[in-house]
Amino acid sequence: MxxxxxxxxxxxxxxxxxxxxxxxxxxxxxxxxxxxxxxxxxxxxxxxxxxxxxxxxxxxxxxxxxxxLTGQVRIDRVNLLKDSINSQQSFFKAVKLSSETATKISFLITEAIAKSGKPLSEGEFVKDCLDIFPSVACPDKKSIVESISLSHQTVARRVDDLSSNIEISLIKRLNACKFYSLALDESTDVSDTAQLAIFVRGVTENFEIIEELLDLFPMKDTATGQDIFNVVKHVFTKFKLADEN
Structure with missing residues (x-):
């Protein structure tokens, strides 16, 4: 064994x-x-x-x-080195905070530009105005203002990021709905292109009402019943709406 x-x-x-x-x-x-x-x-x-x-x-x-190094001399050297480490950490934290603040301001200004329907290039004009403010009111904030990016390309990226964030948030809210209904409306824009507006109204278990513009889809060719059905089907997939609801 x-x-x-x-x-x-x-x-x-x-x-x-x-x-x-x-x-x-x-x-x-x-x-x-x-x-x-x-x-x-x-x-x-x-x-x-x-x-x-x-x-x-x-x-x-x-x-x-x-x-x-012995006695008090050794203690003083330890404290000096500890203070140096803490100062470095505080500096990097301040730099990170300034960077986050600049990014947040950039997003808020981009949101205001998008809501007002202004051209994306307006960000560069706003940046020029911002550069004037710290030179008069708060020179210590000049570095933060200088790090705010509001170029045409940056504003365009910010708009895409905000759009994606809103879409993700809306998907989460709609998934919480027990029942919902759709409403469709068609109009024509300045370029004579038909735009199909799709609205959603949902109700959660707590009877919270959600009403949002779900999507705006251009009908560039035809606007037959089959075309509208295909658009609605696409929106169902895009926003992950369950067919059984």
């Missing part, structure tokens, strides 16, 4: 419950940052919370220079 082979379980780092020790900061110039250890001196990441790894990193790279 053969003896069963017992396989040793692999030890996982997560199961060892390793935690950061505050003494490591003064001994080895490391701090805990975003679930890993960060060396204050070279800003290298140390993935494993293990004193052996930390000590080896410090001994091989920094001991010759920093072992001479």
């Amino acid at each position: 053969s003896t069963p082979v017992i396989k040793a379980k692999k030890r996982k780092i997560d199961s060892e419950c390793r935690i950061f020790k505050s003494s490591w900061t003064l001994d080895f110039f490391v701090v805990e940052h975003n679930e890993y250890l960060l060396c204050l001196i070279c800003q290298e990441k140390i993935a494993v919370f293990k004193e052996y790894n930390i000590k080896r990193h410090y001994s091989t790279k920094h001991a010759d220079t920093f072992d001479t």
